[in-house]
Amino acid sequence: MNRILIVNVNWLGDVVFSLPVFKALKEAYPASKISCLAPLRVKEILESSSCIDQVIIYDEQGRHRNLFGKLKLICQLRREKFEIAFLLHRSLTRALLVFLAGIPQRVGYDSKKRGFLLTHKVGAGLEPAPTHRSDFYLKVIESFGIKVHDRSCELQVNDQSRKNVDDLLKNSGVGLNDFLVVVNAGGNWNLKRWPKENFVVLINRLTKELNAKVVLPGAKDDEELTRWIFFKTELKPLVLTGQLTIKDLLALMKRATLVISADSGPLHLAAGVGTAVIGLFGPTRGEVTGPRGRGRSSVIQKDVGCNREPCYYLDCPDNVCMKEITVDDVIKEIRQIRNS
Numbered sequence: 001m002n003r004i005l006i007v008n009v010n011w012l013g014d015v016v017f018s019l020p021v022f023k024a025l026k027e028a029y030p031a032s033k034i035s036c037l038a039p040l041r042v043k044e045i046l047e048s049s050s051c052i053d054q055v056i057i058y059d060e061q062g063r064h065r066n067l068f069g070k071l072k073l074i075c076q077l078r079r080e081k082f083e084i085a086f087l088l089h090r091s092l093t094r095a096l097l098v099f100l101a102g103i104p105q106r107v108g109y110d111s112k113k114r115g116f117l118l119t120h121k122v123g124a125g126l127e128p129a130p131t132h133r134s135d136f137y138l139k140v141i142e143s144f145g146i147k148v149h150d151r152s153c154e155l156q157v158n159d160q161s162r163k164n165v166d167d168l169l170k171n172s173g174v175g176l177n178d179f180l181v182v183v184n185a186g187g188n189w190n191l192k193r194w195p196k197e198n199f200v201v202l203i204n205r206l207t208k209e210l211n212a213k214v215v216l217p218g219a220k221d222d223e224e225l226t227r228w229i230f231f232k233t234e235l236k237p238l239v240l241t242g243q244l245t246i247k248d249l250l251a252l253m254k255r256a257t258l259v260i261s262a263d264s265g266p267l268h269l270a271a272g273v274g275t276a277v278i279g280l281f282g283p284t285r286g287e288v289t290g291p292r293g294r295g296r297s298s299v300i301q302k303d304v305g306c307n308r309e310p311c312y313y314l315d316c317p318d319n320v321c322m323k324e325i326t327v328d329d330v331i332k333e334i335r336q337i338r339n340s
Contacts, residue, residue: 001029005056005077005085005103007094008038008046009137011188012246012265013289015042016153016272017134018088021141022051024148025086035080037094044246045269048155056080058094070097077101086144087118088137107144120144130287153292155272161251165244169215169255172238178213179338181206182252182270183237184261185229186222191283191319192262196225200232201327202260207235210334215240215256217249217266258337260330262322263289271297278333282321296340298333300325 004025008018015038025034035054036046046055056076063069078101085098087108095114098106108114110121122143138148174180183203187193206212214237216226226241244252249266250273253259259270259277263284270277271293279291279299286299302324 001083002032003080003082004029004032004034005080005082005098006034006036007085007087007089007098007108008036008042009089010039010042012042012045013263013268014133015045016155016265016268017132017289017292018137019049019051019153019155019272020134020148020151021086021088021137022049023150023154024138024141024146026051027149028146035082037077037097045155048157048247048250050156058097060093073097074100077103086140088140092117107140109140130285132287132292133289134292151292152294153268153272154274154294155250155269157251157254157273158247161245161247162254164248165251165255168240169238174213174215174238179211180215180256180258181212181334182215182217182256182259182261182266184217184259184264184266185225186218186266187262187264191316191322192264194262194280194322194325196229197232198325198327199229202330203229203233203237204235205327205331206334207233207237209331210338214238215252217241217244217252258334260334267291268293271295276337278330278337280322280325280330282319282325283316296337298337300329300333 033053035056036052037056037058040057043055046052058064064073082103084105085103090109090111092112092114095117099117106118107120108118115121122140185199203214206214216237216239218226218241220242223241226239230239250269253270253275254273256275259275261267262280267277267279271291274293274295276296277291281299281301286301290299291297304321304324
C-alpha cells in the first residue's frame with residue numbers, strides 16, 4: 001500500500017490517542033504516503049506527528065456542510081488515488097465519503113448501519129474490561145493484520161514554537177532551571193473540572209511550599225475562569241490563556257517540569273511530548289482515557305460509590321467525584337514525582 005488515508009476523530013485528546021495508529025502504519029509501510037482526514041481544529045496536532053505526511057481538512061460545519069461542498073471533497077479524495085482508508089471515526093457520513101471517493105479498501109467499525117459501505121468490518125465486541133480509547137482505534141488496523149509494537153502517543157515540538165515559548169517565559173521571569181508547573185484549570189465540559197477554589201489553594205501552595213513557577217494556559221473560553229483564579233491567588237501565576245497556538249502550547253508543555261490537568265486535551269498534549277503529568281479524573285476513567293505518553297503519568301481518582309461511574313451524566317447535581325479530590329492529594333503526588 002502506497003497511499004493510505006486515515007479518517008480521524010474530532011477532539012484534541014482523542015486525536016492524540018490516535019497517533020499510535022500512524023506510527024504502526026509507517027512502520028509497516030515506510031515508503032507509503034499517509035494522509036489524514038480531520039477537522040481544522042486538530043490540524044496542528046496532526047502536523048506535530050512525524051508519521052503523517054498530509055492533512056486533509058474536513059470542514060463539516062463550513063465549506064463542506066452542503067452537498068456541493070461534500071462533492072468537492074469527494075473529488076479531492078478521488079484525485080489522491082488512495083488504495084485504502086482506515087476509519088477511526090464511526091460516522092455514517094465519513095464512511096459514505098470514502099465510499100463515493102472510490103477508495104477500494106475501506107476498514108472501520110461496523111456501526112450506525114454503515115457496514116455495507118465497508119470492505120472490511122470491525123466488530124466492537126464485548127470487551128472483558130474497559131478498553132482504552134487508543135486501543136479502540138488501534139483495533140481498526142490490527143483487525144487488518146497490522147502489527148502494533150508501540151502504543152505510546154508521541155508529539156514533536158517545532159523549533160519556532162520552542163523559541164516562542166522560551167522567549168515568552170524568559171521575559172516573564174521564568175528561568176530554565178525553575179520548577180515550572182503548568183496548571184490547566186479548564187475542560188471541555190464542566191463536570192470534568194476540578195473546583196476553581198481548589199486551584200487557588202493548589203497554586204498558593206505550589207508557589208509558597210515548593211517554590212514553583214506556575215503557568216495557567218487555556219483556550220479563549222477559559223479566560224473568565226483563569227482571571228478569577230489569578231485574582232484569588234497570593235503569588236500570581238503567569239496567565240497565558242487564549243495567547244498560545246496549539247503548537248506553542250505543545251512547546252510550553254515540553255518546557256514544563258510538570259503538568260496538572262483534568263481529563264482534557266491539554267493533559268494528553270503534555271503526555272504526548274513526554275512531560276510528567278497528573279490527571280484529575282472524576283466522571284471519566286483513567287483506564288479508558290488516561291494519559292499514554294512516554295513520561296511519568298499519575299491519575300488521581302476517588303471511588304465515591306457512584307453507580308454511574310464512569311458516566312457522562314451532564315445533569316449531575318453535585319459533581320462529587322471531582323470534589324472528593326483534595327489539594328493534599330495533589331500535593332502528595334507532586335512530592336512523589338519530585339523525589340523520584
